[in-house]
Amino acid sequence: MDRDSDGSAAKPGPISPYRWDSKRMNDGFNYFLLNNRTAVCATVGSLVSTLLGFPLDSLKSRLQAARTPVTPFLLATNVFREEGIGGFFRGVWIPLLTISIVRTASFTIYSGTKEYVHRKGILAGNSLKDVAFTGAVAGAASGSSICFGSAPFEIVKVRRQLEYAIAQARGLTIDKPPGTWSAVMQIVKEKGVLGLYQGFRMHFIRDTMGTSLYFLEYDSFRYLMGRSISGEQGPPPSWLPVPTALIPFFCGSVAGVTSWAIIYPVDVVKTKIQQRALANQPYRTVWVTFQRLIRGPDAEHPRPLLVGIGRLYRGLGISAIRSCMTHGALWLIFDWVAQWIDQRTAGMPGAGRGPVL
Template sequence: MDRSSDGPAAKPRTISPYFWDSDAFNRILLNNRTAVQATVGSLVSTLLGFPLDSLKSRLQAARTPVTPFLLATNVFREEGIRGFFRGVWIPLLTISIVRTTSFTIYSTTKEQVHRQGFFTQDRLRDVALTGSIAGAASGSSICFGSAPFELVKVRRQLEYAIAQARGVTIAKPPNTMSAVAQIVREKGFFGLYQGFRMHFVRDTLGTSLYFMEYDSFRYLMGRNIRGEQGAPPPWLPIPQSLIPFFCGSVAGVTSWAIIYPADVVKTKIQQRALANEPYRTAWVTFRRLLRGPDGLHPRPMMVGFGRLYRGLGISAIRSCMTHGALWLIFDWVGHWIDRRTEGMPGAGLVPVL
């Protein structure tokens, strides 16, 4: 049989490693949906909230009361706009890993709890308890990795206050890597874990409260225990697209307000350790912040509470902005992945979040 008219035989198709394979990319997105959502949301929300986080740390560490506006003016006059972003690279580069790990542990723990048959009823109590357990597991796990980065961030944000406590003058603050090297040189590797116990308490309790509240608010706003979003309730008929922002903002502000004193104590302990000042336990630090250093003449209780909650206004605005943006972008990226992967095997499954 003459095959000459058929032309040359077709060569098997090969895909160059430099060829953009849309199907492979979509499969990566689908298989790593939670990681992609958490990474994008974390990067954007971190950039939005970092200047306010920097002001919050400075307000907590200030030895005398100062208004946020005056502090911001002083920072801008002495350090410029870069002063508000001092130490941003550490959280910006690592927050995606920490947040992705947090969301992954949270989601996996919820799946395990449901698989074991616990808290599977479609009611608020089961939703809240599941979110609390998953949040505690997430917060207690990630703090081992996030504690060194948190310490370095505090060091960079409070560079001038720490130098003043040491009795030295700095013309130009060291960069992030130099700050890490100095901590390790003076304290050793475990010097990066100064203040870890309070960090552990803050992250475990705070993350448990945060996810419990977020899941509870989402349930009240129409999402069932399987993660399917329904219509919002008639008593708060906000657009469905804004539900993640609303729930994230409320959960972020309220949970942060509850654990704020623990964060103040943590920051103060870390500041003293970085300044080579004598160590004080968390209880002693808390008591001095609440009642003052003079045991014979303690400050009024309300004044002490004001000291413990110094910077809360800035922190509340930051939490509202960052956590609202985080969940808004998280859901938006999830819908974008759904549209890209529509029709693929495994697409359309609602994640346990």
């Protein structure tokens, strides 16, 4: 025990208001997790899944923009030889941060819309029809809302991924592509702030349709795999005995692949329109772009229909693998983080009543 100079026991000094209070900090952190459960789960899941899938997303954009057919393996080999491993991650920082923000907003809007619909007693039955339509409505609300914020980041991502193809279309050669911020400033300098919204109409259609389909399918698959409308996960059906821990990965993968396959042509048209705009080439309407993708540039000698359809789905294989990986990982991590939050906040007021996704 510390003593004063006269030998008596020292009196305890005043407690500093800045002294570290681990219990208070821990309680505050728990309340933050509890009150922001959806946002925390979506952010963590999005960061990991975006980083995992970005190299495949980069290859997908390059395949869509390629003028001649090329295999994914050959394209990946060329990218690695010419640009190194960094070529697969060109422009990753903006998507890594912004996709996480956008996806967190998307999940929040989706969750809030579902809760609102259920409070109104609309589509609130414990049936596949109600679950599917609720997911579709909430997904459409989410997709149409977030596209206003995500469109500028999408155009910058396309610019960074297709830097060499865009330079070639302009008749330029580049030794070292500009950084992300330089790409943003160049777009704004050439086109103004609205240049960040080039191809917005197709972006809006893609996000609204795609997000609606995605959540419709995910909610439907989770229902078929034994989850009730209250959020309780029951055993999977006997005809598809997926381990319970892997149900989120399975449902997320299937929903991601199938919904993306349906709207893939829309994404191809969007990418081509944005590529031409970034290369300062004359604008082509959505319909003209679609026709040229199907029938080719020579109207007198159109390519065979099946070949044109194959052109429209170029890069789908890579995209399907990416969707399977990223969306499966997203939902698996989402559920893991949700369970961790539930365990950490057990016994707190409001615990166990987190949003059902």
